[in-house]
Amino acid sequence: MKLERTLIALALLGFAATGWSQAWSPQRNVEFVVGFVPGGGVDRTARTVERVLVANKLVSSSITVVNKPGGGTSVAYNYVSQRPSDGHTLMFFGPGLLTNHIMGSSPLAHADFTLIASLFKEYTVFAVNTASPIRTGKDLIERLKKDPKSVTIGFASIGGASHLSAVLFNKTIGGNARDLKVVAFKGTADAITNLLGGHIDLATFPVSSASTHVAAGTMRLVGAAAPQRFGGAFANVPTWKEQGVDMAFGTFRAIMGPKGMGAAQVAFWENTLRKVTEAAEWKTDLEKNFWLDDFVTGAQFRTDLDKEYADMKAILVDLGMAK
Numbered sequence: 013m014k015l016e017r018t019l020i021a022l023a024l025l026g027f028a029a030t031g032w033s034q035a036w037s038p039q040r041n042v043e044f045v046v047g048f049v050p051g052g053g054v055d056r057t058a059r060t061v062e063r064v065l066v067a068n069k070l071v072s073s074s075i076t077v078v079n080k081p082g083g084g085t086s087v088a089y090n091y092v093s094q095r096p097s098d099g100h101t102l103m104f105f106g107p108g109l110l111t112n113h114i115m116g117s118s119p120l121a122h123a124d125f126t127l128i129a130s131l132f133k134e135y136t137v138f139a140v141n142t143a144s145p146i147r148t149g150k151d152l153i154e155r156l157k158k159d160p161k162s163v164t165i166g167f168a169s170i171g172g173a174s175h176l177s178a179v180l181f182n183k184t185i186g187g188n189a190r191d192l193k194v195v196a197f198k199g200t201a202d203a204i205t206n207l208l209g210g211h212i213d214l215a216t217f218p219v220s221s222a223s224t225h226v227a228a229g230t231m232r233l234v235g236a237a238a239p240q241r242f243g244g245a246f247a248n249v250p251t252w253k254e255q256g257v258d259m260a261f262g263t264f265r266a267i268m269g270p271k272g273m274g275a276a277q278v279a280f281w282e283n284t285l286r287k288v289t290e291a292a293e294w295k296t297d298l299e300k301n302f303w304l305d306d307f308v309t310g311a312q313f314r315t316d317l318d319k320e321y322a323d324m325k326a327i328l329v330d331l332g333m334a335k
Contacts, residue, residue, distance in 0.1 A: 036276035038073040045103040047085030051201030053218035081198040099277030111171030126273040132303040135238035135262035136177040149235040149255040160191040166203040166212040173263030220301035
């Protein structure tokens with residue numbers, strides 16, 4: 013009996029040692045990579061996650077948000093892909109990863125990375141400078157129908173959610189995506205700067221980037237590509253469906269790492285990010301930024317992205333932007 017108890021104790025010690033050896037946590041600085049200049053929706057997401065992680069002491073190492081704009085976010089994708097198996101390098105991304113691959117502008121797709129988690133969904137708004145003669149959604153529709161090139165539209169990156177919102181909108185009102193006069197910037201912040209400076213007529217971007225400028229009276233929202241009104245400070249912004257345009261289009265915000273990350277690394281970040289989404293300050297930010305909670309990990313996350321990829325491809329092929 014004594015021998016049996018000894019063998020059981022040794023087995024338990026062996027199991028514990030194995031479990032300990034498989035545990036992982038960051039041992040040096042963690043880089044949160046963003047494929048845009050500071051100030052846009054993806055950048056704001058990364059900095060919010062970093063703030064919640066630090067405030068709640070969910071990681072013991074330091075965290076740095078690294079902005080790698082350029083090439084429609086391809087610069088950032090390449091940067092992360094060159095650090096295989098490194099759990100200290102994570103990238104915040106959206107639909108651009110999928111659309112860049114679909115349109116042939118990048119050889120990298122979601123299968124070339126280690127998927128960690130989807131965080132939330134966010135919808136797009138259509139904004140003009142308050143001095144603009146475009147005062148309502150109806151004004152915008154009339155101008156685009158009369159002459160689509162009379163409206164210069166700015167957004168962050170070709171193929172991203174903000175771009176697709178604009179082309180889907182134009183298609184829904186009877187136009188052609190190729191007829192639009194568009195300008196792609198390195199990030200939402202650049203698009204907004206050019207809008208407020210009078211260099212473009214319209215900007216499309218995630219709703220979370222609008223609050224400060226609307227409150228300051230420098231920006232007017234003429235429509236939201238959302239399934240229903242946002243409420244709160246944007247309760248008076250009508251959806252496009254309300255204005256006779258049957259379309260809604262948004263984006264997801266998610267996190268991935270380089271290919272080859274181990275199960276222990278993935279488990280650490282899944283569990284840690286779950287704690288982030290459960291934190292009170294995260295929930296406050298969701299409400300403040302009009303983000304819709306969508307925390308998904310594992311096989312379900314990959315399945316969701318596979319479907320998103322197929323849906324995006326169908327849209328882009330239909331718009332003549334992919335084959």
